[in-house]
Amino acid sequence: MMAEATTTTAKDAPKRKGPGYRFNWVGRIGLAIILFWAVVAVVGPSLAPHPPGEIVDWDYFGPVTKDFWMGTDYLGRDIFSRILMGARYTVGIALAAVTLACTLGVILGMVAAVAGGWFDMILSRLLDAFNGIPSLLFGLVVVAAVGSSIPVLIFTLTAIYMPGSYRFARALAVNVNTMDFVTVARARGESTPYLILREIFPNILGPVLADLGLRFVFIVLVLSGLSFLGLGVQPPNADWGALVRENIEGLSLGAPAVIFPSIAIASLTISVNMFIDNLPTKIRDRSE
Amino acid sequence: MTNPLVSVRDLRIGATTDAGRKVEIIKGVSFDIAPGEIVALIGESGSGKTTIALSLMGHTRTGCRINGGSIRLGSSEITAMSERARARVRGTEVSYVPQSAAAAFNPSKRIMDQVIEIAAIHELMPRAEAEKKAVELFRALALPEAETIGKRYPHQVSGGQLQRLSAAMALIGDPKLVIFDEPTTALDVTTQIEVLRAFKSVMQRGGIAGVYVSHDLAVVAQIADRIIVLRGGEIQEVGSAEQILHAPQHSYTKQLLAAFEPVPHQPIAQPEQAAKPKPILEVFDLCAGYGPLRDGVPFAKILKNVNFKLERGRNLGVIGESGSGKSTLARAIAGILPAYRGGVMVDGKELKPDLQNRSKDDLRRMQMVFQLADTALNPAHSIGAILARPLTFYERLRGKAREARVIELLDMVHLPAALRHRLPAELSGGQKQRVNLARALAASPDLILCDEITSALDTVVAAAILELLKELQRELGLSYMFISHDLSTVEAICDDVLVMYKGEVVEALPAARMSTEATHPYSRLLISSVPQLDTGWLAGLEQDPELVAQFANR
Numbered sequence: 001m002m003a004e005a006t007t008t009t010a011k012d013a014p015k016r017k018g019p020g021y022r023f024n025w026v027g028r029i030g031l032a033i034i035l036f037w038a039v040v041a042v043v044g045p046s047l048a049p050h051p052p053g054e055i056v057d058w059d060y061f062g063p064v065t066k067d068f069w070m071g072t073d074y075l076g077r078d079i080f081s082r083i084l085m086g087a088r089y090t091v092g093i094a095l096a097a098v099t100l101a102c103t104l105g106v107i108l109g110m111v112a113a114v115a116g117g118w119f120d121m122i123l124s125r126l127l128d129a130f131n132g133i134p135s136l137l138f139g140l141v142v143v144a145a146v147g148s149s150i151p152v153l154i155f156t157l158t159a160i161y162m163p164g165s166y167r168f169a170r171a172l173a174v175n176v177n178t179m180d181f182v183t184v185a186r187a188r189g190e191s192t193p194y195l196i197l198r199e200i201f202p203n204i205l206g207p208v209l210a211d212l213g214l215r216f217v218f219i220v221l222v223l224s225g226l227s228f229l230g231l232g233v234q235p236p237n238a239d240w241g242a243l244v245r246e247n248i249e250g251l252s253l254g255a256p257a258v259i260f261p262s263i264a265i266a267s268l269t270i271s272v273n274m275f276i277d278n279l280p281t282k283i284r285d286r287s288e
Numbered sequence: 289m290t291n292p293l294v295s296v297r298d299l300r301i302g303a304t305t306d307a308g309r310k311v312e313i314i315k316g317v318s319f320d321i322a323p324g325e326i327v328a329l330i331g332e333s334g335s336g337k338t339t340i341a342l343s344l345m346g347h348t349r350t351g352c353r354i355n356g357g358s359i360r361l362g363s364s365e366i367t368a369m370s371e372r373a374r375a376r377v378r379g380t381e382v383s384y385v386p387q388s389a390a391a392a393f394n395p396s397k398r399i400m401d402q403v404i405e406i407a408a409i410h411e412l413m414p415r416a417e418a419e420k421k422a423v424e425l426f427r428a429l430a431l432p433e434a435e436t437i438g439k440r441y442p443h444q445v446s447g448g449q450l451q452r453l454s455a456a457m458a459l460i461g462d463p464k465l466v467i468f469d470e471p472t473t474a475l476d477v478t479t480q481i482e483v484l485r486a487f488k489s490v491m492q493r494g495g496i497a498g499v500y501v502s503h504d505l506a507v508v509a510q511i512a513d514r515i516i517v518l519r520g521g522e523i524q525e526v527g528s529a530e531q532i533l534h535a536p537q538h539s540y541t542k543q544l545l546a547a548f549e550p551v552p553h554q555p556i557a558q559p560e561q562a563a564k565p566k567p568i569l570e571v572f573d574l575c576a577g578y579g580p581l582r583d584g585v586p587f588a589k590i591l592k593n594v595n596f597k598l599e600r601g602r603n604l605g606v607i608g609e610s611g612s613g614k615s616t617l618a619r620a621i622a623g624i625l626p627a628y629r630g631g632v633m634v635d636g637k638e639l640k641p642d643l644q645n646r647s648k649d650d651l652r653r654m655q656m657v658f659q660l661a662d663t664a665l666n667p668a669h670s671i672g673a674i675l676a677r678p679l680t681f682y683e684r685l686r687g688k689a690r691e692a693r694v695i696e697l698l699d700m701v702h703l704p705a706a707l708r709h710r711l712p713a714e715l716s717g718g719q720k721q722r723v724n725l726a727r728a729l730a731a732s733p734d735l736i737l738c739d740e741i742t743s744a745l746d747t748v749v750a751a752a753i754l755e756l757l758k759e760l761q762r763e764l765g766l767s768y769m770f771i772s773h774d775l776s777t778v779e780a781i782c783d784d785v786l787v788m789y790k791g792e793v794v795e796a797l798p799a800a801r802m803s804t805e806a807t808h809p810y811s812r813l814l815i816s817s818v819p820q821l822d823t824g825w826l827a828g829l830e831q832d833p834e835l836v837a838q839f840a841n842r
Contacts, residue, residue: 180664184727186643187622188681189651198677202668 027278033271037264041091044084052077052085053236061247061255071256073247077236079257082243083264089239091268093150093223097157098216104158105165106208110196112166113173124170127163135160136225143231153232157219168211172204213276217269224265240265292320293464293497294344299357301339301348301521313339313352315521321465326491326498328512328529330505330544332746333717336521337501341467344499345382346374362464379406383458387470389450393442399453400438406461418460425456428493429486448479452486459490466491468500472507476609476773477817478836484510484826503746505548506819509533510826517541529823547751548776548821566636568735568767569598569621569654573630576620584628590616592791593630598784600635600734603761603768605782605799607775607814613791614771618737621769622656634735652682655728659740661720665712671698671723672708678730697726700763701756718749722756729760738770742777754780775802775818787811 049069050056055076062072070079112120142156176182177200185199224241226232233239238246243261250258301314314336321327329337343354346366359366361381366374378384383406386392393402400419407418419438426434429452442450451471458466468487472480488511491498502508508515508529515532517524517540525538536542574594579587590613598604606614619625621632626642633639634653640646658664665674675694679685685693695705701722712720721741728736738757742750754777760766772778778785782799787808795808806812816831 180658180660181666183624184656184658184664185677187624187651187656188678188731189643189646189648190681198669199666203666 023280024278026274027280030271030274030276030278033267034275037087037091037268040084041087044087048078048081048084050078050081052081061250061253061257064256070260073243073257074250079243079247079260082238083240083261086238086240086243086261087264089150089233089237090220090223090241090265093153093157093233093239094216094219096154097161097219097223098212100154100158101161101215101219102165102208102212105162105167106169106201106204107196108162109166109169109171110173110200110204111192113170113177114192114195114200120170123166127166130159131163135222136229139222139226139231140229143226148231148234150233153223153226156226157222160222161215161219165211165215169204169208172207173200176200176203209276209279213273216272220265220269240268293323293325293362294321295360296320296340296344297358297360299340299343299359300355301336301343301352302355303352312355313521314343316357317518317521317523318357319516319523319526321497321499323464324495324497325514326500326512328500328502328508328515329518330502330508330515331518332503332748334520335518337503337518338469339521340518341469341499341501342384344465344467345378345384346371347378376410379461379463380410380412381463382465382467383461383463385451385455385458385466385468385471388474389454389471390442390447392454393450395442397441398438399440399442399445402442403438403453403457404460406457410461412461422456422460425459425490426453428490429453429456430482431456431486446479448475448483451475451483455487455490459494459496462494463496465497465499468498468502470502473502473504477775477819478609478813480507480819481817481826481829481831487511488826504819505533505544505747506821506825509821509823510819517544533821533823543748545821547747566600567597567633568600568635569604569769570633570636571596571621571630572633574617574620574627574632575629576616576625576627578625581628586628590791591620591627594791594793596786596793596796598735598767598769600767601761601765602784603770603782605778605785606769606771606788607773607778607785608788609773609814611790612788614773614788615739616791617788618656618739618769618771622654622737623651624656648682652731653734654737655731655733655735656737656739657721657724657728657741659743661717661724661741661744662712664724665720667712669711670708671710671712671715674712674723675708675726675730678727682731693730697730700729700760701726717745718753721745721753725753725756725760729764733766735767735769738768740772741770743772743774750777751780757781775815778802787814 045052056078057068057072057076059072060074060076062068062076064071068078068080070083073079073082108123112123138160139156143152146152182195182199185195220241223232223239224245227239227242228245232242240261244258244265247255247257247261297318299314299317300312302310302312304310317340319327329340331337339348339352342348344359344361344366346359346369348354354367357367361377364377364381366377369377393399400422403422404415404418407413407421408415412418413421422438423434426437431437431449431452437445437449437453445453455466455471471487472483475483484507500508500512512529514526515529516526517532517538519540524540525532525536527537532541533545536545572595574591575589576591577586577589594617596604606617608614616625620627623639623641623643623646628641631638634650637650639650643651672694675697676690679690679693694708698705698707703719703722703726707715707719712723715723724741742753745753757768758781761768768781770778770782779799779802785797785799785802786793787795787806787810789810795806795811797805803815806815813831813836816829819825
């Protein structure tokens with residue numbers, strides 16, 4: 001393969017640059033911001049200038065000063081430190097939940113599309129029924145029953161967003177499943193796991209990733225909703241959504257305490273979508 | 289020749305690819321069309337015939353641009369006009385009949401509303417008058433129930449009728465030029481005759497000039513006065529229909545004509561083996577259908593008691609029109625659609641009706657190749673990976689040995705080894721179909737079921753594929769079951785032929801004597817409906833109207 005590649009490049013060197021990957025700037029910026037927040041989530045708390053739960057200023061909704069880079073919150077806690085701490089919850093929980101929800105949903109959706117029959121029927125109706133339960137209500141019941149902890153939160157958010165992902169993947173997979181190349185593979189005697197992973201999955205990957213980006217944003221929002229109800233991350237810790245909610249009264253005072261967490265949420269969700277919409281594409285252009 | 293109606297001078301059309309490279313699609317084409325003359329544009333896919341035809345309306349497909357040259361239609365200079373002025377010309381001066389009438393009609397509106405739409409948009413005449421004119425056109429196009437057919441919806445008429453209705457739509461504004469873009473390609477042969485006749489008579493009566501785009505020389509010979517042969521965006525040869533068919537000058541035209549002439553199939557001499565009297569494929573009382581089962585019988589029964597035998601090393605052709613159950617037969621034999629009654633025997637061993645219960649070796653011995661080469665190849669896998677999979681699956685080949693076998697397979701179908709690194713989207717239609725064949729060969733099968741494998745290909749490419757099939761048969765001792773609606777391809781490769789009609793085999797006979805010895809009225813109708821390379825064929829064709837009414841799905 002290497003020899004092959006070198007000979008072709010040597011031969012056609014003057015007229016073509018070879019098949020390359022195009023990864024445009026929007027996508028790169030998105031990826032850079034995601035990586036930045038990922039790093040902050042890992043090392044952030046140790047960089048925090050103040051302990052995140054400690055009241056360090058006697059004034060509430062304090063302005064941006066040399067000591068408090070992003071002002072202080074309604075209790076006089078340092079917002080900068082709290083955002084660094086919140087990154088771990090927001091990025092961690094949302095990423096874990098969205099990965100679980102999409103992986104489960106996509107696999108079940110593809111199995112249902114390929115297997116069809118009663119399996120598809122029962123699973124689809126079951127998840128439709130589950131979709132009918134309001135998501136916050138469901139979260140409320142689960143957290144009330146088993147108490148709030150990070151794994152419970154991840155599981156709850158996964159359960160809320162899995163059915164949508166299942167529906168989406170199933171609809172795409174049903175279309176691919178009727179293509180002749182899947183029929184060929186089936187006539188060859190291939191097993192269902194092969195059909196799903198090798199024949200169908202590569203052909204639905206693009207839309208599934210776009211769906212994952214959207215779902216990530218929704219999860220960040222629901223997580224903050226749960227925190228607002230006191231069911232999310234428990235005080236004195238807080239995720240970004242909770243930071244916005246607990247400082248919402250500061251909005252009328254123009255306090256930086258509500259603006260900076262909002263910027264953090266926006267930068268993360270927008271950059272995730274920027275990255276997914278501009279994934280590296282292999283450009284190929286037949287010159288003959 | 290008097291002043292030409294259309295004159296095209298040095299037309300150049302180009303496009304920009306995704307990578308920003310500029311390609312030229314039409315490279316300086318010039319021709320004239322006299323009033324009332326029908327000119328055919330003929331060539332392979334990619335030769336630019338549709339691009340030229342569309343440019344006569346001042347239209348290009350998205351991404352293409354007219355880069356130079358001029359197109360004059362009557363007194364108007366199409367290339368110099370604004371888009372708004374061009375819109376005024378479309379429908380009144382020049383109109384268009386698309387390839388797929390089914391896709392060109394809006395399924396939610398009545399036919400009449402769509403046919404008179406041109407008159408309404410251009411405010412040519414009041415509605416009542418337009419409807420009267422439409423009914424006259426329906427009558428001229430030999431449509432049944434001309435008075436009331438306009439009240440129907442598009443799904444309530446047949447494909448051939450819809451194609452004629454789309455011609456009525458094009459003719460309502462009294463255009464001087466009508467562009468036909470492969471209007472009969474998607475139709476059955478028996479339907480095609482009626483549509484061609486209707487087109488021809490209505491064009492002659494109105495003295496309308498036409499541009500007829502097609503890849504089928506025999507169809508073009510029936511309707512065109514002059515033929516322009518195109519290749520790669522350049523004119524190869526221009527001449528009257530007679531001259532092109534009987535005295536072609538250019539080598540490419542000769543090649544096209546040669547590809548059209550069926551080469552009679554020479555059955556390979558069978559080594560007399562008394563030890564192997566079993567047929568490679570035997571089908572008895574096969575019944576299959578679609579829909580939910582009730583008492584073990586599906587809702588829609590397609591195949592009705594099909595019986596036949598295929599001897600080892602011989603080829604069986606299955607012909608019939610769309611809806612005759614040809615493809616269903618192949619799917620039932622392959623097990624993709626389990627038969628509900630009857631059986632399939634391969635080499636004397638009866639197979640289970642459904643895929644799940646057949647053994648790996650049963651599946652390996654019988655491979656199927658599909659009509660649409662591109663949907664049969666996974667767009668996400670490289671050619672190498674596609675060919676390697678059956679090798680891993682059936683023979684557990686790995687690494688170097690597998691790679692060597694992939695190269696060998698590509699060589700068998702006359703493709704370069706470097707192609708294995710490409711994705712299917714980077715191959716031409718003919719190359720894709722060769723890869724499909726190579727994948728079937730990878731299983732070392734005894735029998736290949738070919739479902740219309742040459743129908744979507746250009747004549748020259750299809751002829752090369754048939755040649756390849758014959759060669760592979762000589763080398764590997766394969767047997768083919770060859771499904772086609774095209775009688776000349778069947779003649780070119782098959783020893784025996786089954787004629788199917790509505791899920792039943794109506795006649796079985798040797799391919800070589802198909803045209804002379806067919807006795808069943810349907811087979812005779814089907815065989816007589818295949819266009820011949822002769823300009824007088826359509827005019828001289830006589831078919832029993834009762835027979836036509838009985839069998840043809842018009």
